[in-house]
Amino acid sequence: MESTATAAKPQFSEAAQAEIERICKQYPDDRRKSAMLPVLHIAQAEFGGWVSPEVQDLVAEVLGVKPIEVYEVSSFYTMFNLKPVGKHVLEICRTGPCMLRGSDELTAHLERITGAKVGGPASEDGLFTLKEVECLAACGFAPIVQVREQYYEQLDTPEAVDAMLTELRNQVHRPALPWEETGLPNAVANN
């Protein structure tokens, strides 16, 4: 993150700002901090799939809290990526019910075909980051991978995995969120 000193201060798009204000109105006026998690989700979607210290400072500014109040939250919840990620983060469920239906084999298979390693940097083409996560609450459709807001289920055949990866490779923009007209290009930030 040596380049961050010169990087321009991040700013939310107008659409995201409007969405943040809508969300803040869901809580009492003096409880704006309650919007922490929804705003962090928006920030992660806006800024390439992870939340840098600068982005977290921006979240603090928007919510009117101290930066440390954001850091302590972003480091507690597993959905927030604190390091740069590839274009698509594949979150593979590794918990019991998925393991019973082949999640270990799925992880090994994904490592083989993407070249990325779980917990490591993105694949060399910058497309995929692999992350193991705990139970995604879809155990009856195991094994499962989550990519952003999409669940890919019953990935127990090479064909099913291929179909998922082809779909992701063909995505130029990430899918638009309800308050956006089009999805943002999801910048590859694995430098």
Added chain:
Amino acid sequence: MGRKLLTEHINVEGIETLDVYRKHGGYRSVEKALKTMTPEEVVEEVKKSGLRGRGGAGFPTGLKWSFLAKPEGVPRHLVCNADESEPGTFKDRQLMSKLPHLLIEGMITGSYALGANTSYIYIRGELLYVLRILEKAIAEAYAAGFLGKNILGSGYDLDLYVHPGGGAYICGEETALLESLEGKRGNPRNKPPFPAVQGLWARPTVVNNVESIAAVPVIVNEGGDEYAKIGVGKSTGTKLISACGHLKQPGIYEIELGLPVEEFIYSDEYCGGIWKGRELKAVVAGGSSVPILPKELILKTAAGENRLMTYESLSDGGFVTGTMLGSGGFIAMDETTCIVRNTWNFSRFYHHESCGQCSPCREGTGWMEKVLHRLEHGHGRMEDIDLLVSVAKQIEGNTICPLGEAAAWPVAAAVRHFRDEFEWHVTHSQQAAQPGAVYPGALVTV
């Protein structure tokens, strides 16, 4: 086939829209409650129904509602716990994504009963796509006058919002959930004070599971006494069971409480038996936290009676020979399953999800994971087996929240019922450490 009180219309096309939902009787409980009943009368019906918290604890919902403090001039809240994260459990996700208006209807009727004017659905962050579905349905409900000011001309106001989590199992614990809703780390609070007195923003708050709230409309429509006619004894009504693992037909099943476990597993109406023509080895019947039982003990109690899907029957025999209904996360394991590996997997889960506040849980879960890892990977020692039991005992009862018990029970139960298999992992360590190794001993050891 039993009655389906929640999911009867779940596969109707367009049921996620307000129009279709209303055509199938939707929002009747809101009209009935707001126009013809006092809030106290609604609470009374829920009490009479015998409904017990469907998130896992099984505490009577009506009783929980009656504990809500009502100090003058202080707003109170109903918060729906949609942080479904207990391994093996996926019923709330199905219910919310397919029947969003059922939860919204329950939230309106429930909020009216509790005198809440602002209510929240706290949904786990991974389910952002379900949050979108709920927000769309909520917008429809506002447009139709079921939410907002002066609902149906009754003078009652309600705003309803959906709030996402960020990925943390612990936020399913109700005080951790409230901390999270306040924008903080999900550290469970010391109790008392209980949320009913000081909950969200220190205001009186009731936190209920999705499935509990979704049962409120039918209870109000048909009456608590009618609801209580279904089921057995203190296990009234229907329950959503999340069937997963090595079953032929995994999925969500709404059952009348009292269904025999054997019928649930083997009948084609439900799970259709074990996949690949294999034998059943063990079941975790109520989500990963509850004790695992070998085939013989899940099908019949120690006294030889048929085990039923009820709170009482599943816990018959206590933790020596019984288990719990819990969240209804029903995980079946076939004869090729390695119990040590599965126990290690669950321990890793609890270690990962421990919030770290209490030393016995923070350190103990890590210790159990480490010992189980070495047993599974061929480096275990015979004394490790009793060490596991000892660590589990020292966690249990010594933590702020029940995550400690949730981590300790599965380990203690696995050793209790499958000690031979643990010992084999020491005596045949190289063989046991091979991927896919199957314990060749007696299928069931009681």
